[in-house]
Amino acid sequence: MGIQDIIEGKKQWRAHKARVKALPADYRIVYEEMQKYLFKVGPVDLPDGPLLPGIVDFFEEGVAAGKGVLEVTGNDVAAFCDGLIQDSPTYADLYQASLDGDLGKKSR
Structure with a gap:
């Protein structure tokens, strides 16, 4: 990853924010809580993937339709996030797979 990639990534992140x-x-408020949750349990490609910008797109559509945020996500926001991923x-899956691999090696 070159310096240009880093600069471009920062520009995209600032535009997203x-x-x-x-x-x-x-x-x-709901987006920021979702972001925290997803950074803890979310997919490996979260920082560079389409999920976070997609959520913002979805929220912007909800705002344009005049809906409240819980009308868009439902009352259980964590379940909404889990459905997205x-x-x-x-990372938990990768960690579990690495543990399973280590156990497989020890049993041989």
Whole structure:
């Protein structure tokens, strides 16, 4: 990864954060909590993948439709997040696989 890639990544992240900041307060609060949750349990490609920008797109559509944030996500926001990442490999999955591999080596 070169310096240009790092600079471009920072520009994209700042533009993303500006979109989040432009959301109404209730959407912004829920987004920030979702982001924290997803960074703890989320998919391996979260920082560079389409998930976070996709959530902002989804929220912007909810705002345009005049809906409240919980009308868009439902009352259980963690379950909403889990649904978004259900088919994505997570760091927990990679860790479990590495443990399973270590156990397999020890039993041989």
